[in-house]
Amino acid sequence: MLKVAIIGATGYAGEELIRILLRHPDAEIVHLVAKIEQSCPINDIFPWLKGLLDVECKNEINEEEIAKNSDIIFLALPHRVSMQIAPDFLKLGKRVIDFSADYRLKDVTEYEKWYEVSHNSQEFVKESVYGLCELHRKDIQKARLIANPGCFPTGAILATAPFLKEQLVEPDIILDAKTGVSGAGRKPSTALLFSEVNENFKAYKVCDHQHSPEILQELQAFSKDKLSLIFVPHLVPMNRGILSTLYMKLKKNISVFEAVDVVKKFYQDEPFVRVRPADVFPEIKDVVHSNFCDIGIKIVDKQLIVIAAIDNLVKGAAGQAVQNFNIMFGLDETLGII
């Protein structure tokens, strides 16, 4: 039984991580920390945990105490906060899975530009592994520090990589993404009040979303051409899920069946990527509460349309983190998440 610490246990991703780990046969939650007024049983904060989990949620991080009896530290923290904390655990010899963007971008200049902050632990950026399991499984196995991917990048990269790898598409990618509201986190906010979001729909951070460099970093590795990305996120009045509609131009004519085969082959041994038949598309309800990324494809003339659906809190956050954890510790990759 591996011992788990979760720092940032009361955000949506932290809560989802607890939910998943309760079903994980080889993991035991031993430490919980969150930014709360005072320490209390986690099930006082989340009454749904009554009778299921009785761990105290602390309001301060005692790194040494946590490190002493934890096998893995999950940091479900906001950008900019993780990099204040991750180094301590790494220096104490612990393995860390970080949900924030702090160690995702290999180009620190890009990070500092998009997140408007100086990076204070650049020495760990280099060794961190981008935790998109389908692309970096080998590196994940031996990683000490996993930069768990962002929610938008997970679907977008999985849907696009196979076509770039086969050099089938032009380097200009349009990503029209639609996300549920939990992606914005559990912080007091006027813009995210129920009455503001419900019965509304909008684009936001148009071509200005901080997940853009992360998508480009990962996809550029597959492409000989210099990629460009037009990324327009939209907010859907629902709790969970991201549907990414991708538009790419094919370099040459291929059939939709060939296109489906390209993706199927790329993910042939992957337990969490499901490819639909030609011209059939996934919906959010096909993946919600699951770690799957479902992909559908259509071609009209040389226009390629790829739609990917994930649950932003599972494959887009806590589920993928557990998938990384399973890989890191040599467990069956699907434990607790299928």
Place this chain on the structure above:
Amino acid sequence: MLKVAIIGATGYAGEELIRILLRHPDAEIVHLVAKIEQSCPINDIFPWLKGLLDVECKNEINEEEIAKNSDIIFLALPHRVSMQIAPDFLKLGKRVIDFSADYRLKDVTEYEKWYEVSHNSQEFVKESVYGLCELHRKDIQKARLIANPGCFPTGAILATAPFLKEQLVEPDIILDAKTGVSGAGRKPSTALLFSEVNENFKAYKVCDHQHSPEILQELQAFSKDKLSLIFVPHLVPMNRGILSTLYMKLKKNISVFEAVDVVKKFYQDEPFVRVRPADVFPEIKDVVHSNFCDIGIKIVDKQLIVIAAIDNLVKGAAGQAVQNFNIMFGLDETLGII
């Protein structure tokens, strides 16, 4: 054309008041004030107003300037704030319609108990008129200060008063009310985030809601018996509307047809109360975006069930305020709200 000032223009009730007054043939909005960082055109805050209203929304109240060319001051402010401001306008000879609870309760001790604050303008409590138009029309005509009713009390009182007046029911009233989320206002909040409210349903402030004394004050006037009220509000994942389900015991056997007639007679000349046939009940969608209060009735043995539906922002706030305004200035009572 009567000139209108709105203090608190950017809350849900203030916004709804603007919406209604735009359609009012005899009212012109001339002053807007709100708690905003800096003054700006109101249509910068509410883009839906582009091309419809071009008034500057100020971030400070200049009472003298506002009083100079306003015929009526609407205070769409939170409890405790109104009473800091209303007296200034009254002293300047202006008529005021106050959306808050500050002048609703004639018993100041009750006010101070429920709102946990000292009342600082008790001299105006006495002369204020509780603006439930169907009950206090005559007093409203000549009032200087209207205490616009709370959203829950509006439906609950209208549904109950006819039965109490006829001494038909026992004095123990159960009010199981269900409200849309806009009733909670437009303030940053974690508990009211979309992801917290959506796909959830809960009771809150069980037998502890500050609208209780207001309901009792108004209903007690009709009853020889000392009334008791069990009031359980619930939060519905929808933007607008309050459905109030009331349970009362009949003192003697009457038929549901007699009961319907009691209510129809009570409201026979009222433009905004609609009584359904026996055993037929109103839904929120029957009244949303309207100033109507719809009422349905059923009797099982001696148990009387009355259901009232209103739009909390219209008949429960801004619409009723305009109805009061129309009455105060001798206009057709339905102007702008039918």
Place this chain on the structure above:
Amino acid sequence: MLKVAIIGATGYAGEELIRILLRHPDAEIVHLVAKIEQSCPINDIFPWLKGLLDVECKNEINEEEIAKNSDIIFLALPHRVSMQIAPDFLKLGKRVIDFSADYRLKDVTEYEKWYEVSHNSQEFVKESVYGLCELHRKDIQKARLIANPGCFPTGAILATAPFLKEQLVEPDIILDAKTGVSGAGRKPSTALLFSEVNENFKAYKVCDHQHSPEILQELQAFSKDKLSLIFVPHLVPMNRGILSTLYMKLKKNISVFEAVDVVKKFYQDEPFVRVRPADVFPEIKDVVHSNFCDIGIKIVDKQLIVIAAIDNLVKGAAGQAVQNFNIMFGLDETLGII
């Protein structure tokens, strides 16, 4: 590994049963039947099952074939349909868990009145066991035919029984219940279209809901007085969950702490009933996707208010069915549902 057949696999309760059984370590789904145009893999109907379940869903019931290699038959069928099918399986020596109302009411006259149909297998009504596990565990262990409780009765009975058993309350019970929309089933309908339900809220079948006799049957067993029930269901714009707000009059003054203790004691060994501290109430999100029934209590004078929350598809249908299944086959009662 016990072999499971599900008849009615494509309704909301049937789908939820599949979801639960996939996680059940001792159950294997071997037969699926539904009212569909033609037989097909179940994961063609529910794409979320791709990679998880590959069983064919048949469009006809072959009782003999199903009986041959099934240990248990779940009938997730509408009222009136189950009683056409259950007897065949019983006669073939199979155990049956029926989700419909067909075998819940011991008084067949009541059944025929409420469901407006003649009962055609009255011989099995007598031996059927009402599958509210907390009340009938012993009988369930050896039952051949379980009448799985209705969704409204589950919460209402659990919340009320302890007080009736202790003879603490008057016999007049008011149940103001609020349900998510999945309770209405997956049939084409205009009244249940998204645009009809969303941003709406209403009461329906006021004092006329077919679950009333079932609640009375079970509760009457605890009471010396003849009970009366006022039951007003309401429809909430959310997918899942039932919140039941119950109003009862205490026969004598007791404190809320005593009341909480009464319920805690009644359910002291129950894995799926959680009692909140005095004056603290459960919300739908505390129980959604779980088999728990959470209960909160408040007392004002002699008025007792009890609120119970369940997930209508889990504790109110498929989860409770699996709980019954676990009990029937001597398994750990929480398998697959905790």
Place this chain on the structure above:
Amino acid sequence: MLKVAIIGATGYAGEELIRILLRHPDAEIVHLVAKIEQSCPINDIFPWLKGLLDVECKNEINEEEIAKNSDIIFLALPHRVSMQIAPDFLKLGKRVIDFSADYRLKDVTEYEKWYEVSHNSQEFVKESVYGLCELHRKDIQKARLIANPGCFPTGAILATAPFLKEQLVEPDIILDAKTGVSGAGRKPSTALLFSEVNENFKAYKVCDHQHSPEILQELQAFSKDKLSLIFVPHLVPMNRGILSTLYMKLKKNISVFEAVDVVKKFYQDEPFVRVRPADVFPEIKDVVHSNFCDIGIKIVDKQLIVIAAIDNLVKGAAGQAVQNFNIMFGLDETLGII
């Protein structure tokens, strides 16, 4: 006072038309017809109309009787049904505004391909005017038969036409559109049940939506190049509104300010098109319940992003129909819809 008949009064567009006309100072509803079991007062079907409208809704069309005292016939009917009925009214000398697609496509072959039916009144296709007021105002003034535009085309055409007219963009247009659920109409359906749509999001009819030819027909008129359209509609869990996100490639570099000016100039005298400042985008809540089309623009390199928001039932259906009506009868174009 002009006399109005509405055929198809109980669908979402018909209901919205009633709502709008109630506020129209120069229109009076005199005839209502719908596909209902038996004729009844319209306010029995829509209780929100109690006290507001007392017209009988007939369940059969008596063309002669209706024509006798109607100035205008609105057909709020499904595709394929309108063309059975419109000719009768036209032959009786009446003017008709048709909500369906039956007279929108000048190329009857295209119509027959997309709607899979033979067109049975081709003689009227030629004289019909496509009722997008901003493009065809002059023809609308004297038209006998208006083909009221589809909901998707309204926003998409308005957002694109100015750029095509100035020959600024390449002929390949990507339209990623997101619609509320009322666009699908009020017919019994399993796919549109609340529990199917809520907490879900999906693409549908990908590159296969029947509004495609209508968009191309209108836009082609502005372009020297042969246009191609990639149109991917998505279903949003909300009642009303369409947000259209359009992607086009600029032929030459222009600034976003120039682009905004192009659109502002195109619509300089239009009462119902509002253009946002550069890089600012409209949301659904800016236009809901209004007849406005709001447009926002951004440019990244030579990629042009245009977002248009409308209310599908107002500018996308009933509001635009009234705008057409106002134009046809020489009224102020904004009567009843501002």
